[in-house]
Each structure stands twice: as structure tokens, then as C-alpha cells.
Amino acid sequence: MIWRNTDYNDGMNNEALKDQEAHRVKIQAELDSKKTSLERNRLWQFATPTSLARDVVSYWLTLLWNESIDFIDPAFGTGSFFSALLQMKGGKEIRSARAYELDSHYGESSMDLWRNHGIQISLSDFTKALPGKSDKFNLLICNPPYVRHHHIPAQEKRRLRNLSERISWMRLSGLAGLHCHFMAISHQWMKDGGVAGWLIPSGFMDVNYGVEMKRYLLERVTLMRIHRFDPDDVQFDDALVSSSVVWFKNAPPPVGHKVEFTFWGTHENPHVSKMIEVSDLKPEAKWTRFPKSDTRSSTSCLTIADVFEIRRGIATGWNSFFVLSKEKIENLWLPMKFFRPILPSSRYVPGNRIDADKNGIPLLEEQLFLLNCSLSEDKIRSEYPTLWKYLENGREEMKNRYLCKSRTIWYKQESRAPAPFLCTYMGRPNSKHWKPFRFILNRSVAIATNNYLMLYPKAGVASAIAGQPDTLDKIWNCLNSISIDNLVEGGRVYGGGLHKVEPKELAKIPLVGLDFA
Ligand SMILES: C[S@@+](CC[C@H](N)C(=O)[O-])C[C@H]1O[C@@H](n2cnc3c(N)ncnc32)[C@H](O)[C@@H]1O
Known part of the structure; x- marks a missing residue:
């Protein structure tokens, strides 16, 4: 359905256009409030705030165009960019204006709102629209x-x-x-x-x-x-x-x-x-x-991948069942020989170094152990009745846990050696830790869950460490002197300032000043 008119300002002066924008914002809020955030997420119905739309349009004005404007917005919503354009275009002429909006919930109110402003609003899927011969535009602004x-x-x-x-x-x-397809498809317009x-x-x-x-x-x-x-x-x-x-x-x-x-x-x-x-x-x-x-x-300096094999920590499929405190293990009379030390979440690791007692157990306030047993159920039932009872308690819930139920022995974990270095690969810099990721020297025999990346020295590096124990500290210092810029650039950042680095990204980060010559 298409709406046509030709007076883009509808005779409005700037004050009236400002009022029109205030009216649009009000309508937008009303329309948003009638949808759940899940529904709005489905078509990404998050409108551009007025100030941002103005900010964007003002840049276009600095490009100093003399031509008349042929404007298109392929994902119009209620028209924040069109509204900013009308208010800011000064003496420039709009020759044509076109918009697409898939959702009639927003589209119909938009058509009503801009009824007398000449813009052609089509209530349809932009990715399915075909431009006619004369449908070409010299200004496209879009929040797809x-x-x-x-x-x-x-x-x-x-x-x-x-x-x-x-x-x-x-x-x-x-x-x-x-959004990527929107950019690609709009090339033809x-x-x-x-x-x-x-x-x-x-x-x-x-x-x-x-x-x-x-x-x-x-x-x-x-x-x-x-x-x-x-x-x-x-x-x-x-x-x-x-x-x-x-x-x-x-x-x-x-x-x-x-x-x-x-x-x-x-x-x-x-x-x-x-x-x-x-x-x-x-x-x-x-x-x-x-x-x-x-x-x-x-640069010819080493990268993390030259020195380490990077693996994610283990995925238990159900941490609250498989990871227990010593106290709980004792209270349930579970046999300790089926448990091995595992690190708590990095929240409970205050510094960048984990020391251990003489048995290799981490000297941390939160001491945890991972249940890992490869015995058959029959053997457990007959020889380890307390463990049998514990497993029986988890049997029903286990059926809802994809990873557990897909293992041949649902309570057997993947085998993994402790790693001398760990990386906390997700975080926000804060007053305690000003870098988003931490490199922790692990002197214990604890392994880690997939809250951490585990860094295993490659063969040549492992023999350098064995031959000269201070190499471990040298590497640790080097990991901790990676600049915050290199860490941030190496990974990615999400809205809200959460940083994350994937194993492949971590692999490429340079280790300046490290050599094993
Ligand atoms: C992020 S909003 C932007 C709205 C408005 N341009 C703004 O900046 O405030 C994206 C809009 O695209 C619409 N949309 C989603 N898929 C579409 C499609 N295939 N064709 C046209 N519009 C679509 C949504 O309904 C939503 O109103």
C-alpha cells in the first residue's frame, strides 16, 4: 500500500516540525508499549532516539550537497530519520522520499503521521521489493x-x-x-x-x-x-x-x-x-x-598461539550437580577418590596466582571438587552405595541436560590435565581488575570449567619450563604485560561494555618481549 503527496514539509515551519517530532516520539512510545520486548526483538523494533537521528542527519549535511534529495529509509518504523531530515535540511529540496516498513503496527501509524508530507510509505518487506527504473535514491539513512x-x-x-x-x-x-542483507540488497536502490x-x-x-x-x-x-x-x-x-x-x-x-x-x-x-x-x-x-x-x-614477535595450545575448560553439563564443596562431599559420605580439584568461578579467585597446599589443592577460600567416575552403574550400586544414592537423586534432572544425557556414562567427565595458565575470557574492566581479561598462574592440580580458557604450553615451551623453572614466571609476566589495548582489540565488545575473547582471537594476541632462543 502506498501513500503519495508532494509537499514534504506540509507547510510546517521549524517549530511545527519540532512539535511533529514530539508527537512522533509519543506515538512511538505508545506503539512500543503495546508489544512485549520479545515481540520487538523479533523484528528489531528499537527506534533511533531523536538526538541520535539528528546527529546522524547533521553529518550528511556537512557533505555539502547541492543536488535535490531523493531519500529512502528501508526500515522506517515511525520515521525518526525522515523527521530529522525535514527539520535540518534547511533550504535543500526533497525531490522524492520513500520508506518501507514491514509491521503494520508501526507502519499504519506512520502513514497517518506523515500522511501530508509526501513520503511514499510501503507496508511491505523491503528485501522483497523491486526498484523500478526510476527508483534510485541519493540519500539512504537506515537503522536496519x-x-x-x-x-x-x-x-x-x-x-x-x-x-x-x-x-x-x-x-x-x-x-x-x-541487517547485513539490508545493506547488501539496498545497493540496487x-x-x-x-x-x-x-x-x-x-x-x-x-x-x-x-x-x-x-x-x-x-x-x-x-x-x-x-x-x-x-x-x-x-x-x-x-x-x-x-x-x-x-x-x-x-x-x-x-x-x-x-x-x-x-x-x-x-x-x-x-x-x-x-x-x-x-x-x-x-x-x-x-x-x-x-x-x-x-x-x-x-611484527615478528611471538603470539599466544606460538606458545600455547588453548582449550576451553571442561563443560560438565550440570555444574551444580557435579561440582561440590569438600563439606558437602563429607556430609554425604561420598568417596573422595571420585573427586578431583576444580577451580571456582574467577569471582572467587582474588589475585592472578593460585598457590596450592602439599597435595596440590588450591589455597582458595572456595575449594571445589569435580565428581568424575567411570565405573559402571552396577559396580557403583554394589560397592559405593552413597555415591549410588547421589546419582539416583540426579537421574531425573539429568534427562533434561543435553550434555549429560548424550554421554555414554552420564557422570563421566572428559579427561583433562591441569593447565599452568588460565585466562578469564569474559569481563568488564572495573576498579579491581582494570583489564577485561586476566591471566592466572595456576600452581595447583585443579582443572577448570568452561568459565576459563586453559593455556597448555606447547612441547618446546614445556621443555624450556622443565629445564628452567623461572620460565613459568617469565611467561606469566609477559601475559600480564599485554597492553589493555591489545587485549581489547584482540577480542570483541558487546553493548554495556562486556568484553570477550574467543580462543581463536586470543591465539593471535602478540606476546611482546618473549623468546626461547
Ligand atoms: C531498528 S527499527 C528502526 C526504525 C526507525 N527507522 C528508527 O530508526 O527509529 C527497524 C524497523 O524495521 C522494520 N522491519 C523489520 N524487518 C523489515 C523488513 N523486512 N522490511 C521492512 N521493514 C522491516 C521493523 O518493524 C522496525 O520498525
């Missing part, structure tokens, strides 16, 4: 639906992937969310030389599914600017994501082109800014290191 890949049905994903590849040559992986501003989660800059988007941004169009908001300062009251605004022009990049990376502050007044050459961006896997860091000089 960030629907994660696991919420896109397989057949729909296939359709989107084919379409994205055909239109923009982006061969998006199955892990790409709907852009005029040559037209400008697009996308408000999207920052994740694409660092993760594998973003590789094809970055290739598109560097090769097919001219990437002008990426502003990344401080992940601690989430832009949406109701959705926890770390956001960026990506600006590009639909034209091949000139030779030697430089991209402006900005960070912190507002989009209009960023605190840090740096120009980075496209040739430096192409080999760089982690774009979020800009603008705070410089381009990497090729």
Missing part, C-alpha cells in the same frame, strides 16, 4: 533490523544470501544477521554517487561474517567514515548493542583513498579521529582497533 541469523528460517536465509550476492556481490555467510548512512551493530568490524561487508565497503563503494559509539554508552534505552554509523558513497574508491574512523563522544563531536588508508584496512581483521591504535607494523 538486527535480526540474528539463528532467528532467520533456513529457506529465508537462502533467499537473502542469493539476493545479497546477486545485487552487491557480498557472499554473506550463514552467520550474517538481517542507490543512485551512482548517492550516499548511505547505516546505524548498525559494530560487530561486523571484527567477526568473520563481517568480512564480506568490509570487502564491499572497500572495493565496491567509497567508504567515507565509520563512527563507533563507546560500547559503555549504549545508544538505545531498550537494546543492548554496541553501535556504529557507517557512511559510504556509491562510487568506486579513488586510488589512495582514506577512511575517517571516529570514536567516543557523539557522532557529531567525536573525541578521537584518524584517517586510515584503504590499503591498510584491507589486511586488518579488527577494524575496531581504529581510531585508537595505529595500523599494525608487521
